[in-house]
Amino acid sequence: MAVVDMVLKQRERTAIYIGVIVLGLSISITGATPIGSNTYIIRTSYIVNGGSGQLPLEVFSHNLHLVPSLPGFQERVSAKLYVDSREVNFSIGIDEEGNEYPFVSLSYAGRLNITLVQRVVVYPASARGFFKTADNLPWPLRPEDELPRNGFWRCNGTKINLPYLENVSKTLSMQSASPIEYAEKIVSWLKNRGVKYDNSFGGVVCPSRFLEQASGACGDYASFIAALFKIRGVKSYVFYALVYDAKALVTSNSTNYSFVTRGAYPHMFTVIDIDGKRVPIDATANTGDPIKGASAVALDNVVILYKVMNRDPNDYLILYAPNNDAKVSLIVEIIQANTSTPMLDTEILLGLLAIALVLISKRWDTVEED
Secondary structure, X not given: OHHHHHHHHHHHHHHHHHHHHHHHHHHHHOOOOOOOOEEXXXXXXXXXXXXXXXOOHHHHHHHOOXXXXXXXXXXXXXXXXXXXXXXXXXEEEEOOOOOEEEEOXXXXXXXXXXXXXXXXXXXXXXXXXXXOOOOOOOOOOOOOOOOXXXXXXXXXXXXXXXXXXXXXXXXXXXXXXOXXXXXXXXXXXXXXXXXXXXXXXXXXXXXXXXXXXXXEOHHHHHHHHHHHHHHOOOOEEEEEEEEEEEEEEEEEEOOOEEEEEEEEEEEEEEEEEEOOEEEEEOOOOEOOOOOOOEHHHHOOOEEEEEEEOOOOHHHHOOOOOOOOOOEEEEEEEEEEOOOOOHHHHHHHHHHHHHHHHHHHHHHHHHHHHO
C-alpha cells in the first residue's frame, strides 16, 4: 500500500511539474520576438523657420511616416509626437497607398519643430516570414494590377516610350515560366543592356527615362521593375526603407530646403504580391541574388518605412512647407537600442522555473519522509 501511495504521489508530482512548465512557456512565449532581433529608435524632426499659417496635411502624410508593423518582419512598439519639445496626442491617418501617419492640426508663426520618435523591433533575417522567395510561384490567373495612369509611370523619354516598355515586358514574360524567372530576366536584361548603378541621392526617374539614360539609383531600378510587372498584370509596389549604419550621413540642401539622414542609408526595392505571397526584388542591394539575396531577406538592419503602389514616388521625397517664405528641414536619425529580447527573458524564466521545481521536489521528499 505504501508503494502504491508513493507511485501515485510521484504521478501527481510529475503532472504538476508538466503543468508548471507549460504555464511558464505559455506566459513567456506570448508576444515574444526571436533571438537576435534589433531594436531601433527612429527620430524624425520637421523644422520650419520663417513664415506662418496652417501646417498642410502633406507634412504629416508625406514627410512624417509611422513605421508599419509587418508580421514576421518588424513591429512598431511605440510612437510619440512632440511639438516644440512638448508631447502631444495625435490621430492616425492612412493615405491612399495604405501608409499610416500621425496628424494634429497646427498653426504657427515664425518657427516650429515637430518631432516623431518611434521604437521599432526588426526581426533577424533568419526568423522572418513576411516575404517569400519560392521558385514555383505561379503567374496570377487574371490581371491584378495595371500601370497607374499618371505622368510618372507612363512617361515617355526622347527615344524610349511606353510602347517600348510594353514590348520589353511582353518579350521577357514570354520567355519566363514564372514571375520569379521573369524578375531574374529583367535584372539580367538591364545588366546586359549596360545599365549602370549610380549611387546618388535625389528624386526617382520615371521608368522610360531611367532606361534611356542607362543609369540610376535604387529607386530608379525599383520603379522600373515594378512598372514591368504592372504591365504584365502582376500586383507590385516599391518599398522605401532605411538600412542602418551607425556611420552613415546623407545630406541634400537647397536655398529653402535641407534633408539629413543620420545612422542609415535610404533604400528602395520592388515587391510583387501574388495570392498574398510577397516576394522582394532588389537589383541594387543584395548578396548576389536579387531575390533570395535581397536586402529585405538577407540583411538584419533594414527598417521599412512606407510603400508606393500607384503614386509618383517623388511625392514622398518632397519637403512640404506652409508657404514660400519658410525654410524647411527634415532630419531623420536612427540609432540602435538593443536590449535583451523576450526570448532571452524566456530562457531566464525557464531557468528560474527549473530551480523552483527542484526546491519543491526536495520539500515534498522531506514531507514524505516525515
